[in-house]
Structure formats: C-alpha cells, structure tokens
Amino acid sequence: MENNKLISVIIPFYNAGDYVKKTIKSLESQAYRNFEVIFVNDGSIDNSLKIIETQLEDVSFNYKIINLSENGGLSNARNVGLSKAVGEYIFFLDSDDYITEDAFEKVIELFMSENPDVVFFQFKRVEENGELFQHYNELFKNVNKIETSRNILMKYLNLEIFIYACSIVYKKEIIKKLFFNEIGYIEDQDFTIRALLESDKVGYINSELINYTKREGSIMNSKFSLKKLDKIKLFDIFYNQYKTKDEELSKTFSMRRSKELLWITRAYIKSEKNLKIKEIKKYIQTNILTDKTMPYFEKKYLKELNFKNIIQFFLLKYFPTLYINLIKLS
Structure with missing residues (x-):
C-alpha cells in the first residue's frame, strides 16, 4: 500500500545503557520507512547518549536527539518529544522495548483502511536476554478489529484487555490537547484513558508487535x-x-x-x-x-x-x- 503518512516515534531515555541497541535495531528493520524518531535524553549520567549516537551512525531513518539538562522524569520527557513531533501519528516507545519488523506497516495499513483515531495491538513480555516471559493472548480474545472507543475503554477498565504506553499509536489530531501529567506511577494509564475519551473509533491488530522488556529494578518488578x-x-x-x-x-x-x-x-x-x-x-x-x-x-x-x-x-x-x-x- 502506497502512502506517505509520517509516524513520529518518541523515545525518552535515562541511563538506558545497552538496552537501547535492540530498540534502534528494531526501528532500522521496519518495512514501512516513513517515520521519524525523537530521542529525548532525560539528563542521563551514564554513557547512554554515546551508545545511541554510535548506534545511529549507520541508520537510514530520520532522527533527532533532544538533550535535557537534568532528569525531569518520564512524563516531562515524553511531553518534550511530543511538542517536537511533526508526524500525523504518534508512537511512544520505551528505550528498552523493541518492535517487530512489520509493526509500522500493519499499523499504517489499519489507519489507511479503517481510519480509526487510535490503533492498539498485542505485546509479549520478554526477559532482559530476550527469552519469552509471558504472552497475553487471552486478554484480547473478545476484541474486534474496529470498535467504538467507549467499548474499548470499558474493556480496558474492566481488565478485559491490557494496553500499555507502547502498544498503542495515536492520531496526533486526537491527542493535540493532551499531555502526560507528572504523576509518576500512573502516568501511562491516565494518558491512555484520556486519549480514549477523546476518541471515537479504535482499531485493533491481533498480533504481538512489540516486546515489552521485563527489567530488574523496574516499577513493575520492584x-x-x-x-x-x-x-x-x-x-x-x-x-x-x-x-x-x-x-x-x-x-x-x-x-x-x-x-x-x-x-x-x-x-x-x-x-x-x-x-x-x-x-x-x-x-x-x-x-x-x-x-x-x-x-x-x-x-x-x-x-x-x-x-x-x-x-x-x-x-x-x-x-x-x-x-x-x-x-x-x-
């Protein structure tokens, strides 16, 4: 399918270390090539910036790096990236997660064919070494390809589905008035709920398009x-x-x-x-x-x-x- 819709990928990072290598490699492998990547350095004090700059030397996608003077938190970094995004679609990607090579292709195909306001997809959790930790297929068995945003919101609130910050892509138009509140632990859920409340139509892809890395010391594992x-x-x-x-x-x-x-x-x-x-x-x-x-x-x-x-x-x-x-x- 020929189209020229630009996806803006926003990747905040803070002391990401070597994890980000897989993230960048997965972006370079994308079949759909019309995307930009905005890296937001949230005041890293390790060698993350150097690792990213080295990894980016041979990539063919467009990117920019925004360096923040101090660590302001994930919400602030995402908001900075969002303010610089020029794409028609917005995708937030964590610096230790990585996507399948057909991820953007499938997302754009659904946006083009059905014109939803947001598109979400399945994911799997993996260990730091890449080994499978858990599938979540059972949580998505009663989801249709296209549903109203209200139906999806109800299913989300009732835990019939699981959407996390990096398993959903938004039309920029839908979230242009939204931002991530700096409320720590629940910032992702807050944004997802408000985005669904702003939407009318939601698309769903019945495939695991992202690997969600289970890291020691993360909030979910602490x-x-x-x-x-x-x-x-x-x-x-x-x-x-x-x-x-x-x-x-x-x-x-x-x-x-x-x-x-x-x-x-x-x-x-x-x-x-x-x-x-x-x-x-x-x-x-x-x-x-x-x-x-x-x-x-x-x-x-x-x-x-x-x-x-x-x-x-x-x-x-x-x-x-x-x-x-x-x-x-x-």
Missing part, C-alpha cells in the same frame, strides 16, 4: 510501594469527573477504584513473607485503609462489585487478621 495507591487516586478523579454526566462510566470508574484497593492490599500482603500477621495488619490499617480509602467500603460503592469482591471487602474491614491469613494461603 518491592511493594505505597505509590501503587496513586491508582486509587486516579480512578477517584475520573469517578468524580463523570458521576454527574455519565452514570455508566462513573460506575465503571468506581468499580475499578474499589478493585484496585483490594489488589493493592493483596500485593502488599503477598510481598511481606517474613513479617508477623499483626505487623502486616498494622501497616495496612495505617497506610492503606486510611480516612481517604475507607469511604469506598460504603454500600453505594460496593454494590457494583461481584459477590466475591464484596466478601473480600467485608473481611478486610471487620476481620483483617482472617483476611490476611486467607491471602497468604491463596
């Missing part, structure tokens, strides 16, 4: 952190934003908020293998079940949950020791 509670805050913001203008959507945000509270509590209990039960209970009651989260135990919020989740909330509130023991045994 020890439990209270930053995970930011997810609850995020869904609380969206719930309050829509509770007076979209009942169905607000109920879905409320349900996801409640489930996040259960999942975060469960994650903490599972992460503490050596603490005594009474110490775990004290931590939960001090840091997770706070004045801000306890209102979510009210009946008006719990009624949207399934019976299993309601029982979990009941045990967590009234019989926390029993709840902790059950989670440890599960």
Whole structure:
C-alpha cells in the first residue's frame, strides 16, 4: 500500500545503557520507512547518549536527539518529544522495548483502511536476554478489529484487555490537547484513558508487535510501594469527573477504584513473607485503609462489585487478621 503518512516515534531515555541497541535495531528493520524518531535524553549520567549516537551512525531513518539538562522524569520527557513531533501519528516507545519488523506497516495499513483515531495491538513480555516471559493472548480474545472507543475503554477498565504506553499509536489530531501529567506511577494509564475519551473509533491488530522488556529494578518488578495507591487516586478523579454526566462510566470508574484497593492490599500482603500477621495488619490499617480509602467500603460503592469482591471487602474491614491469613494461603 502506497502512502506517505509520517509516524513520529518518541523515545525518552535515562541511563538506558545497552538496552537501547535492540530498540534502534528494531526501528532500522521496519518495512514501512516513513517515520521519524525523537530521542529525548532525560539528563542521563551514564554513557547512554554515546551508545545511541554510535548506534545511529549507520541508520537510514530520520532522527533527532533532544538533550535535557537534568532528569525531569518520564512524563516531562515524553511531553518534550511530543511538542517536537511533526508526524500525523504518534508512537511512544520505551528505550528498552523493541518492535517487530512489520509493526509500522500493519499499523499504517489499519489507519489507511479503517481510519480509526487510535490503533492498539498485542505485546509479549520478554526477559532482559530476550527469552519469552509471558504472552497475553487471552486478554484480547473478545476484541474486534474496529470498535467504538467507549467499548474499548470499558474493556480496558474492566481488565478485559491490557494496553500499555507502547502498544498503542495515536492520531496526533486526537491527542493535540493532551499531555502526560507528572504523576509518576500512573502516568501511562491516565494518558491512555484520556486519549480514549477523546476518541471515537479504535482499531485493533491481533498480533504481538512489540516486546515489552521485563527489567530488574523496574516499577513493575520492584518491592511493594505505597505509590501503587496513586491508582486509587486516579480512578477517584475520573469517578468524580463523570458521576454527574455519565452514570455508566462513573460506575465503571468506581468499580475499578474499589478493585484496585483490594489488589493493592493483596500485593502488599503477598510481598511481606517474613513479617508477623499483626505487623502486616498494622501497616495496612495505617497506610492503606486510611480516612481517604475507607469511604469506598460504603454500600453505594460496593454494590457494583461481584459477590466475591464484596466478601473480600467485608473481611478486610471487620476481620483483617482472617483476611490476611486467607491471602497468604491463596
């Protein structure tokens, strides 16, 4: 298919080291060649910039490198890259992930044939050495090639599908008024949700087009952190934003908020293998079940949950020791 639609690829990096070599190699291997790459050096203090400059010496794609004077965080780096992008489509790629050689070709074909506002695709997680860690095919078995953005948003909120920052491509027109909020742990989810809310039509490619690298020390693989509670805050913001203008959507945000509270509590209990039960209970009651989260135990919020989740909330509130023991045994 002949076309000249430009894809802008935005790659922030901070102390990326050798990981970025695979990323650049995957870009050079693309069958579809009309793309630009914007590397944003987020104040790296290792030799990442030198590695990238060396790797770029023999590439045939257009690129630019933006050097930031200090480390401002992933959101800021992505926003800087977005402000410099000139393509009609925007793709955010992490410096340790890499795409298949037909990725851009398939994405552009779907944009040209169906004219969606965004296109997302499957991915697989791989170890640092490239070995497979996990497929996610089961999460996409009920997705059509073209769906309304509302349907996709509902499936996303209900965890029927999984979209991460690098498994989705946007029409620039759709996200021209958006930016990544500097809210750390949940910046990707926040942006994805707001982009879907701005969209009407979503395209889906039933292929694993990107390798999502599982790195030691990354947020997803690190020890439990209270930053995970930011997810609850995020869904609380969206719930309050829509509770007076979209009942169905607000109920879905409320349900996801409640489930996040259960999942975060469960994650903490599972992460503490050596603490005594009474110490775990004290931590939960001090840091997770706070004045801000306890209102979510009210009946008006719990009624949207399934019976299993309601029982979990009941045990967590009234019989926390029993709840902790059950989670440890599960």
